[in-house]
């Protein structure tokens with residue numbers, strides 16, 4: 001699945017724009033700046049296929065990447081960006097809700113959590129949304145290279161406690177660094193084994 005190059009297909013701003021549901025897909029959700037686009041670049045090994053940036057709120061559309069004839073990778077707009085206008089936030093939320101609850105071929109949502117910060121209330125909100133939509137989700141810890149080994153356990157404990165409250169949560173966490181490559185092979189293998 002990850003042998004070939006990944007290709008950007010399209011950015012979607014309304015349900016009517018979704019590509020045909022002709023293959024399985026996984027999506028990447030998380031707070032603005034958590035590292036969604038960087039993770040997609042690392043997973044695909046196609047540098048720059050997803051636009052990563054220091055400017056929060058960079059990805060404002062649901063971006064579809066063709067990973068193979070059997071798989072789409074889906075980069076979701078980041079949430080919890082304080083400076084986004086309310087009207088924009090509400091529009092995203094509506095689209096996100098429709099997408100998560102209405103996409104037959106969506107096999108798993110990966111919820112990205114910064115290894116330094118743990119689960120925040122906006123993350124809890126998306127997790128509850130996934131519970132209601134009955135979409136299995138798995139937490140991917142990002143930017144592992146930015147935390148010291150000794151600070152890691154506490155954050156992981158907080159994340160596990162948060163997950164225990166969510167029916168749709170898959171218990172196993174994946175620790176990653178898009179920068180160093182940690183956990184990327186593990187995540188590829190998890191995706192490759194979904195059916």
Ligand code: GTP
Pocket residue numbers: 030031032033034035036037038039051052053054055056057058059060077078079142143144145146176177178179180
């Ligand atoms: P939005 O599209 O705004 O929601 O952000 P995003 O979640 O797609 O984040 P993005 O991938 O653009 O990364 C945000 C910033 O974090 C960039 O400056 C990245 O270089 C940095 N970053 C992402 N992943 C890592 C990582 O594993 N380690 C380190 N050190 N920095 C990272």
Ligand code: MG
Pocket residue numbers: 036037038051052053058059075
């Ligand atoms: Mg992004």
